[in-house]
Amino acid sequence: xxxxxxxxxxxxxxxxxxxxxxxxxxxxxxxxxxxxxxxxxxxxxxxxxxxxxxxxxxxxxxxxxxxxxxxxxxxxxxxxxxxxxxxxxxxxxxxxxxxxxxxxxxxxxxxxxxxxxxxxxxxxxxxxxxxxxxxxxxxxxxxxxxxxxxxxxxxxxxxxxxxxxxxxxxxxxxxxxxxxxxxxxxxxxxxxxxxxxxxxxxxxxxxxxxxxxxxxxxxxxxxxxxxxxxxxxxxxxxxxxxxxxxxxxx
Amino acid sequence: xxxxxxxxxxxxxxxxxxxxxxxxxxxxxxxxxxxxxxxxxxxxxxxxxxxxxxxxxxxxxxxxxxxxxxxxxxxxxxxxxxxxxxxxxxxxxxxxxxxxxxxxxxxxxxxxxxxxxxxxxxxxxxxxxxxxxxxxxxxxxxxxxxxxxxxxxxxxxxxxxxxxxxxxxxxxxxxxxxxxxxxxxxxxxxxxxxxxxxxxxxxxxxxxxxxxxxxxxxxxxxxxxxxxxxxxxxxxxxxxxxxxxxxxxxxxxxxxxxxxxxxxxxxxxxxxxxxxxxxxxxxxxxxxxxxxxxxxxxxxxxxxxxxxxxxxxxxxxxxxxxxxxxxxxxxxxxxxxxxxxxxxxxxxxxxxxxxxxxxxxxxxxxxxxxxxxxxxxxxxxxxxxxxxxxxxxxxxxxxxxxxxxxxxxxxxxxxxxxxxxxxxxxxxxxxxxxxxxxxxxxxxxxxxxxxxxxxxxxxxxxxxxxxxxxxxxxxxxxxxxxxxxxxxxxxxxxxxxxxxxxxxxxxxxxxxxxxxxxx
Ligand SMILES: Nc1ncnc2c1ncn2[C@@H]1O[C@H](COP(=O)(O)OP(=O)(O)O)[C@@H](O)[C@H]1O
Ligand SMILES: [Mg+2]
Numbered sequence: 001x002x003x004x005x006x007x008x009x010x011x012x013x014x015x016x017x018x019x020x021x022x023x024x025x026x027x028x029x030x031x032x033x034x035x036x037x038x039x040x041x042x043x044x045x046x047x048x049x050x051x052x053x054x055x056x057x058x059x060x061x062x063x064x065x066x067x068x069x070x071x072x073x074x075x076x077x078x079x080x081x082x083x084x085x086x087x088x089x090x091x092x093x094x095x096x097x098x099x100x101x102x103x104x105x106x107x108x109x110x111x112x113x114x115x116x117x118x119x120x121x122x123x124x125x126x127x128x129x130x131x132x133x134x135x136x137x138x139x140x141x142x143x144x145x146x147x148x149x150x151x152x153x154x155x156x157x158x159x160x161x162x163x164x165x166x167x168x169x170x171x172x173x174x175x176x177x178x179x180x181x182x183x184x185x186x187x188x189x190x191x192x193x194x195x196x197x198x199x200x201x202x203x204x205x206x207x208x209x210x211x212x213x214x215x216x217x218x219x220x221x222x223x224x225x226x227x228x229x230x231x232x233x234x235x236x237x238x239x240x241x242x243x244x245x246x247x248x249x250x
Numbered sequence: 251x252x253x254x255x256x257x258x259x260x261x262x263x264x265x266x267x268x269x270x271x272x273x274x275x276x277x278x279x280x281x282x283x284x285x286x287x288x289x290x291x292x293x294x295x296x297x298x299x300x301x302x303x304x305x306x307x308x309x310x311x312x313x314x315x316x317x318x319x320x321x322x323x324x325x326x327x328x329x330x331x332x333x334x335x336x337x338x339x340x341x342x343x344x345x346x347x348x349x350x351x352x353x354x355x356x357x358x359x360x361x362x363x364x365x366x367x368x369x370x371x372x373x374x375x376x377x378x379x380x381x382x383x384x385x386x387x388x389x390x391x392x393x394x395x396x397x398x399x400x401x402x403x404x405x406x407x408x409x410x411x412x413x414x415x416x417x418x419x420x421x422x423x424x425x426x427x428x429x430x431x432x433x434x435x436x437x438x439x440x441x442x443x444x445x446x447x448x449x450x451x452x453x454x455x456x457x458x459x460x461x462x463x464x465x466x467x468x469x470x471x472x473x474x475x476x477x478x479x480x481x482x483x484x485x486x487x488x489x490x491x492x493x494x495x496x497x498x499x500x501x502x503x504x505x506x507x508x509x510x511x512x513x514x515x516x517x518x519x520x521x522x523x524x525x526x527x528x529x530x531x532x533x534x535x536x537x538x539x540x541x542x543x544x545x546x547x548x549x550x551x552x553x554x555x556x557x558x559x560x561x562x563x564x565x566x567x568x569x570x571x572x573x574x575x576x577x578x579x580x581x582x583x584x585x586x587x588x589x590x591x592x593x594x595x596x597x598x599x600x601x602x603x604x605x606x607x608x609x610x611x612x613x614x615x616x617x618x619x620x621x622x623x624x625x626x627x628x629x630x631x632x633x634x635x636x637x638x639x640x641x642x643x644x645x646x647x648x649x650x651x652x653x654x655x656x657x658x659x660x661x662x663x664x665x666x667x668x669x670x671x672x673x674x675x676x677x678x679x680x681x682x683x684x685x686x687x688x689x690x691x692x693x694x695x696x697x698x699x700x701x702x703x704x705x706x707x708x709x710x711x712x713x714x715x716x717x718x719x720x721x722x723x724x725x726x727x728x729x730x731x732x733x734x735x736x737x738x739x740x741x742x743x744x745x746x747x748x749x750x751x752x753x754x755x756x757x758x759x760x761x762x763x764x765x766x767x768x769x
């Protein structure tokens with residue numbers, strides 16, 4: 001096992017220093033206090049500003065960010081996520097000819113935060129604000145695959161094909177994590193399938209999931225595999241949004 | 251189904267004449283964007299940068315034109331890199347721009363001679379008042395379609411020329427060039443000091459107060475009245491036509507369209523027929539209705555403007571209801587009050603309460619535009635009690651955009667005699683579901699967002715693609731419009747009417763606030 005990582009230790013020390021200072025500190029002050037070269041201190045401070053743990057005031061001095069008190073809150077809230085996703089969600093709907101949804105995990109369910117209609121101008125209802133059982137849809141599986149939730153016992157059946165056994169779902173989620181996308185065929189609604197992929201924030205945390213859903217006959221072939229091009233299109237959109245959120249390409 | 255899948259998903263089997271991208275540059279008030287569209291009209295790449303305005307004095311709003319150019323020069327290659335496009339893959343470039351903002355630059359050095367004076371800037375109030383005292387605010391409307399107001403570019407040029415005697419001399423000699431933002435960008439792109447094309451598109455020219463709406467040329471009478479020398483002005487050209495070839499940024503690409511951003515959005519929404527309308531929600535809000543080839547007249551406070559002109563075809567005109575402040579109020583909540591850290595967060599803040607708690611916000615920061623045209627009005631937050639929280643203020647901020655929309659919709663309906671059965675929307679604020687629902691509620695008609703919400707860019711791309719034959723005609727473009735979302739009205743009639751009464755009362759109370767000259 002590798003030893004402690006020095007830059008993490010130093011970052012922690014910078015945060016303690018700034019949190020206790022009671023006023024903004026300059027780069028040199030931070031460097032002096034920790035026995036670091038100015039360039040090293042500057043690099044640490046810039047990175048901490050980037051991740052949102054440190055803010056710079058009008059005089060250019062550094063302070064611990066008020067957001068530190070609220071670390072459990074997602075860095076990118078649903079409103080910002082939607083704002084960053086709109087263009088790519090539109091593009092995904094246009095490219096696949098299917099409806100597109102963006103979801104975040106909320107109280108164990110997949111909360112739809114954005115919805116683009118299937119581009120055929122038929123009558124459709126906006127589902128933004130509704131939530132779906134996470135274990136039974138592609139969006140939810142993507143979200144569960146990266147969330148520290150405990151899955152136990154049996155899960156409610158939405159259709160005859162819903163995965164209701166927690167152990168089976170856990171195994172499926174491992175596969176989702178490994179392949180980087182999720183598929184669902186008639187597990188939520190008869191005749192409907194969905195494909196989804198994770199949207200990542202800076203640092204790699206999953207901020208949400210984006211996916212298409214529609215007629216199973218159109219989305220999957222007779223053997224239940226997603227039709228050609230569907231998965232790459234969904235992943236392309238997910239990556240484009242992740243890039244806008246500042247995630248590094250994986 | 252499978253054959254459709256194969257062609258829409260991977261683009262393989264694309265006909266050679268359908269390959270390549272149209273580059274759209276959307277130089278907006280809040281940010282600059284570069285977006286690439288493919289032949290299907292789908293967005294394939296986007297690069298964006300927000301730029302901060304300067305507020306050197308109350309009422310003054312400036313941008314740095316050199317920085318705007320640098321942003322464009324950086325964003326275009328960045329967007330192209332997302333799809334590995336080389337200049338040879340660019341079939342055309344189209345530009346959409348913040349309108350009425352004036353840039354003045356040196357023909358030889360290619361540098362701006364001062365800050366760009368932005369459309370929200372009210373420094374021309376005294377000039378406008380002085381000119382209106384002699385013949386009324388509408389004295390030029392029969393020629394240019396616009397009332398005298400600080401909003402337009404012409405008075406801004408007058409102000410600049412009056413405040414710098416040497417600038418006037420250089421302008422008369424043609425040593426400095428005047429233009430709106432699209433002029434500046436086309437000139438820079440086509441070579442700058444080294445043979446750059448000094449042109450302005452007809453939609454932008456229709457926002458100066460200097461163009462005759464019928465001849466589509468500078469009006470000698472108006473140039474005289476505003477004291478603007480013709481030698482410094484660009485040549486007026488159609489919105490969709492090849493202006494020249496890029497020598498910078500995308501060397502060799504054809505610069506084939508320019509439109510004011512609001513006209514570009516009308517074009518991107520494919521409102522090509524009389525009676526078709528859209529409302530764009532960005533920094534400000536702008537409702538435009540295509541009125542066809544006859545110059546319309548408003549008796550309800552709307553502007554007459556050119557909608558577009560494709561090549562040598564007759565122009566299409568539009569009636570416009572301009573709202574100065576919609577998204578800018580959200581920005582103000584973020585930057586000046588610090589109540590939110592990003593603009594979209596206003597939605598969650600507003601959802602912490604079920605209604606506005608009795609509070610109304612009239613954002614008359616630059617006076618009020620359509621349909622009131624009150625330069626002396628100022629912003630107002632009213633109905634405050636100890637009960638009101640920041641959540642209620644956030645609600646009031648969003649409702650302000652919705653109520654202002656109702657004001658311009660009613661004006662458009664009164665002028666056109668048409669009743670809007672739904673409202674097409676686009677722009678940065680349309681990602682706000684609560685706002686879109688509120689607009690549907692206060693108008694009592696469905697609100698519809700198209701599949702490409704970057705309609706400003708799409709319109710610039712469409713106009714450029716038409717000019718080079720990438721798309722055959724407007725009918726082909728119309729087929730690409732699809733509904734992406736729809737919000738249906740869900741507010742009880744009596745609640746709506748009470749809110750509407752309250753709003754109108756709040757608006758009345760903003761009138762007449764500025765009673766002495768600001769030093
Ligand atoms: N989700 C949102 N809710 C409310 N306002 C928003 C939201 N997203 C963006 N805005 C506002 O929209 C404006 C940006 O939209 P945009 O169309 O880019 O404007 P412009 O074209 O005028 O530069 C800003 O004023 C911002 O405050
Ligand atoms: Mg814009």
